[in-house]
Amino acid sequence: MWLLLLIYACLLISFAGLGWRIYKYASLPVHLRWELYPVAHEIGKPYGGSYLEDEGWWRRPRKINLLGEFTVFLREIIFFREYFHGNRRFWSFVYPFHLGLFLLAAWAVMLLIGAILALNGLTVSAAAADFWLQFTYYLTLISGIAAFILGVFGTVGLLFKRSLDEDLRNYTAPIDYCNLVGILLIFVTGLLFWIIEDQSFCMARGFVQGLLSFKPATAGPLMTGNIVLSVLFLAYMPFTRMVHYVAKYFTYHKVRWDDEPNTRGSKLEGKLKKLLAQSESWSAPHIQPGKSWSEQAAGSGAADDKEAPK
Amino acid sequence: MKKKISIKDIGRQEGQLVEIRPEDLVPLPYPYDQPGSEPGMKQLTAEQKQKYISNLDGVSAIGLKRPETREEEEEFVTKFLSGLKKLLSKKNNWTFLQPLMLSLENCAKCQNCSDACPVYTESGRQEIYRPTYRAEVLRRIIRKHLRKEGNLLSKFTGSDIDLNYTTIARLAELAYRCTLCRRCAQSCPIGVDNGLITHEIRKIFSQEMGIAPREIHESGTVKQLKTGSSTGTTPKALQSFISFIEGEIEEKTGKPIKLPMDKEGADILLMHNTGEFISWPENIAAFAIIFEAAGIDWTLSSKLMGYDAVNYGVWYDDMQFSRIAVRHMQAARDLKVNRVLLGECGHAHKAMLVIADRVLTGDLNIPRESAIPLLEDIVLNGKIRLDGSRNNFPVTLHDPCNLVRLSGIVEPQRRILRKICPDFREMEPHGVDNYCCGGGSGFAVMDSNNFSDWRSAVSGRMKLRQILNAFQDVIRPDIHKYVCAPCSNCKGQIRDLFSYYNVSEKCGIHYGGLVELIVNAMVDIKKPFINWEAK
Numbered sequence: 051m052w053l054l055l056l057i058y059a060c061l062l063i064s065f066a067g068l069g070w071r072i073y074k075y076a077s078l079p080v081h082l083r084w085e086l087y088p089v090a091h092e093i094g095k096p097y098g099g100s101y102l103e104d105e106g107w108w109r110r111p112r113k114i115n116l117l118g119e120f121t122v123f124l125r126e127i128i129f130f131r132e133y134f135h136g137n138r139r140f141w142s143f144v145y146p147f148h149l150g151l152f153l154l155a156a157w158a159v160m161l162l163i164g165a166i167l168a169l170n171g172l173t174v175s176a177a178a179a180d181f182w183l184q185f186t187y188y189l190t191l192i193s194g195i196a197a198f199i200l201g202v203f204g205t206v207g208l209l210f211k212r213s214l215d216e217d218l219r220n221y222t223a224p225i226d227y228c229n230l231v232g233i234l235l236i237f238v239t240g241l242l243f244w245i246i247e248d249q250s251f252c253m254a255r256g257f258v259q260g261l262l263s264f265k266p267a268t269a270g271p272l273m274t275g276n277i278v279l280s281v282l283f284l285a286y287m288p289f290t291r292m293v294h295y296v297a298k299y300f301t302y303h304k305v306r307w308d309d310e311p312n313t314r315g316s317k318l319e320g321k322l323k324k325l326l327a328q329s330e331s332w333s334a335p336h337i338q339p340g341k342s343w344s345e346q347a348a349g350s351g352a353a354d355d356k357e358a359p360k
Numbered sequence: 361m362k363k364k365i366s367i368k369d370i371g372r373q374e375g376q377l378v379e380i381r382p383e384d385l386v387p388l389p390y391p392y393d394q395p396g397s398e399p400g401m402k403q404l405t406a407e408q409k410q411k412y413i414s415n416l417d418g419v420s421a422i423g424l425k426r427p428e429t430r431e432e433e434e435e436f437v438t439k440f441l442s443g444l445k446k447l448l449s450k451k452n453n454w455t456f457l458q459p460l461m462l463s464l465e466n467c468a469k470c471q472n473c474s475d476a477c478p479v480y481t482e483s484g485r486q487e488i489y490r491p492t493y494r495a496e497v498l499r500r501i502i503r504k505h506l507r508k509e510g511n512l513l514s515k516f517t518g519s520d521i522d523l524n525y526t527t528i529a530r531l532a533e534l535a536y537r538c539t540l541c542r543r544c545a546q547s548c549p550i551g552v553d554n555g556l557i558t559h560e561i562r563k564i565f566s567q568e569m570g571i572a573p574r575e576i577h578e579s580g581t582v583k584q585l586k587t588g589s590s591t592g593t594t595p596k597a598l599q600s601f602i603s604f605i606e607g608e609i610e611e612k613t614g615k616p617i618k619l620p621m622d623k624e625g626a627d628i629l630l631m632h633n634t635g636e637f638i639s640w641p642e643n644i645a646a647f648a649i650i651f652e653a654a655g656i657d658w659t660l661s662s663k664l665m666g667y668d669a670v671n672y673g674v675w676y677d678d679m680q681f682s683r684i685a686v687r688h689m690q691a692a693r694d695l696k697v698n699r700v701l702l703g704e705c706g707h708a709h710k711a712m713l714v715i716a717d718r719v720l721t722g723d724l725n726i727p728r729e730s731a732i733p734l735l736e737d738i739v740l741n742g743k744i745r746l747d748g749s750r751n752n753f754p755v756t757l758h759d760p761c762n763l764v765r766l767s768g769i770v771e772p773q774r775r776i777l778r779k780i781c782p783d784f785r786e787m788e789p790h791g792v793d794n795y796c797c798g799g800g801s802g803f804a805v806m807d808s809n810n811f812s813d814w815r816s817a818v819s820g821r822m823k824l825r826q827i828l829n830a831f832q833d834v835i836r837p838d839i840h841k842y843v844c845a846p847c848s849n850c851k852g853q854i855r856d857l858f859s860y861y862n863v864s865e866k867c868g869i870h871y872g873g874l875v876e877l878i879v880n881a882m883v884d885i886k887k888p889f890i891n892w893e894a895k
Contacts, residue, residue: 074461075462078450078461079454079458081457081458081459082455082456082678083714083717083718084459085714086542087766087792089768097770098768098791099768099769099771100768100769101768102713102730103730103733103768103769103770103771105729105736105737106699130549132547132549133470133472136475136476136547137470140470217474218469218470221469221471221492222469223516223517223518223519291466291468293466294466294468297462297550297551298551300458300462301459301462301550301552301553304458305459305553306545309714309768311717312718312721314725318718319722319725323721329451330446330451331451331452332446332567333442333569334569335570336582336679336680337567337679343682346679346682347686347719348686349683350586
């Protein structure tokens with residue numbers, strides 16, 4: 051029972067932590083434009099052009115290609131193209147490492163699906179008569195095994211790379227090694243419990259079933275170890291920079307690709323007017339403390355700046 | 361053998377952190393590949409070293425004076441921390457807080473950005489120039505000295521750093537060893553922007569401590585707000601430049617073209633970088649010739665701030681930036697024009713078209729465009745008669761970062777060059793992957809102490825390499841070659857770079873803008889517009 055309680059608690063902390071992180075970034079004020087080209091939603095400009103290339107762009111309605119944004123983002127997440135082009139050696143470890151993590155998440159989802167099916171009287175197995183039950187069985191098996199193998203390979207590679215490559219070592223703290231070792235233990239215990247305790251992941255599926263029905267189910271020592279490590283990691287991760295996958299949404303969609311023009315009377319202009327009406331308190335001699343941003347902008351900053359020009 | 365430098369070394373009290381030695385720099389191509397072909401970088405005199413802080417790399421960009429007492433040192437550190445707190449607050453830094461927090465909290469320290477940085481790579485991989493170095497210094501100061509992580513915890517989390525006068529003074533200098541080209545940001549898989557972090561560090565020094573390079577603050581934005589231009593050109597002085605340019609146009613083309621001034625209700629207010637009037641008046645003249653020939657309804661402004669498109673605030677200070685942006689638009693509003701067009705000035709494009717977009721509201725939000733798409737329309741749609749064979753010399757294009765990677769204006773200038781220059785050749789890489797000229801983020805106008813040598817030898821090195829490589833097959837000095845640089849600051853940097861390495865004499869390479877090439881190809885202009893002797 052203690053294990054179930056630990057899992058519920060950790061999942062709760064993890065979701066709360068992720069929610070807090072998302073809220074934290076989403077609630078920051080709209081910023082000045084700082085886009086970086088190529089911007090993925092531009093239409094017909096694959097070389098990185100913008101609507102500013104079009105004479106009289108402001109006379110025409112703005113068109114954006116959200117599918118383009120989605121495709122580029124997805125391609126980056128799935129293939130890690132920036133690493134592939136920028137640092138192939140690093141990519142050869144960082145890619146399997148992340149792929150291992152993605153597959154681990156996919157494995158957990160497949161177990162969840164299998165458990166829900168089981169609760170509804172459908173048994174996921176290799177011998178099931180129904181194609182979809184068989185498919186669920188094999189997908190669970192493949193995603194789990196691939197996650198553990200890729201994860202072990204990638205994490206070991208990253209540990210070596212970070213400790214042997216001077217460029218990386220200089221910027222790697224003890225906590226980074228600890229995080230990697232922690233993740234490695236998750237993959238290793240996973241791999242061992244698959245080999246030794248649960249080659250068909252039936253026990254794991256049964257455990258998830260127990261989790262859903264609040265009934266403790268059987269778990270071998272390796273599986274228990276794997277679960278404990280995994281949920282502790284989930285609870286810890288949102289409070290570290292390992293949660294950069296959340297940040298990535300914002301850095302791409304809200305910074306790099308945020309080229310929304312400000313038009314008169316728009317919602318955006320309304321937000322900006324409120325921000326410009328805020329006072330600020332910078333202390334340099336050319337800034338008059340206590341004035342609003344608009345007042346500061348209207349003044350020249352000179353000491354004899356008594357009246358703001360209209 | 362270069363010394364190994366760690367993040368913590370920035371707070372080391374004694375000595376200079378690194379030394380820039382010619383043998384560490386990446387070798388240049390022919391004809392600079394021979395021993396002795398590299399001009400030596402000017403060293404600071406003993407007196408300058410005594411007076412200014414130069415213990416980062418032996419270079420002084422901002423002319424930071426040494427404090428005289430311990431109290432002054434402590435006050436310096438305290439002020440920095442106070443500015444840092446403001447930088448992280450919604451009230452004081454709404455302008456960039458979201459991108460800043462995202463970049464501060466999510467770097468995986470994978471160093472994928474390092475190879476994207478020309479300052480880092482060309483310097484022979486000086487650790488202090490690595491894009492992540494200064495960002496990491498700031499992160500550590502935040503964690504250890506603002507969020508008060510204890511000694512043991514900071515060692516474990518990698519936030520260990522000494523906070524003293526030396527750390528902050530070196531960081532101030534280090535903020536001016538990055539051209540804000542944001543090539544590093546482009547290469548980051550997470551989207552972390554070390555260029556932005558540099559920009560924000562500069563803001564702490566300027567907005568809280570009143571520290572910024574003289575050339576971009578006192579002689580830059582402050583002068584512009586007072587006189588109307590960072591060059592000190594007053595509306596009255598502008599008139600004499602205009603008369604001179606009109607005389608030049610008549611002499612070169614035989615056409616008595618008048619530059620329209622303060623024409624109310626014109627379709628277009630054309631704004632140039634005033635540096636063009638002084639250093640490259642042929643660029644202003646070329647715009648006038650083209651617009652006149654194409655029948656464009658345009659005007660210049662003689663109103664205060666209406667004739668200088670520059671906005672140095674974009675590099676270091678949001679307040680100065682906003683003040684200038686607002687005044688630019690006040691000048692346009694007073695003339696009741698339909699739109700503002702920007703001449704060949706890269707940072708003015710980014711400042712006015714992109715960043716100021718969220719500062720200008722109501723009737724100050726007047727449509728703003730680059731002049732390049734209009735030029736493209738004129739050239740490609742036959743609105744003036746052109747003969748490309750008049751530009752029968754090798755031409756390459758320098759992409760100003762502010763125009764391409766930061767504003768997305770990439771192809772119109774290329775389509776023009778392909779049409780009017782039969783021997784147009786690209787630099788590699790180009791477009792949004794271009795390299796900075798080395799004069800970005802204010803560097804091109806900064807020449808204090810020995811900084812101008814540093815920007816030629818280090819930050820401009822990659823650009824020189826690209827230019828030389830583009831012309832290797834015609835590198836002989838008797839063959840005229842043209843680097844088209846549609847940006848005033850880039851031209852200033854290329855001018856200094858060419859002078860430092862004596863490029864025009866050794867290789868026959870000259871530089872200029874885009875419009876000069878268009879006018880040079882105009883059938884109606886009898887004499888060649890490009891004067892190689894003057895270049």
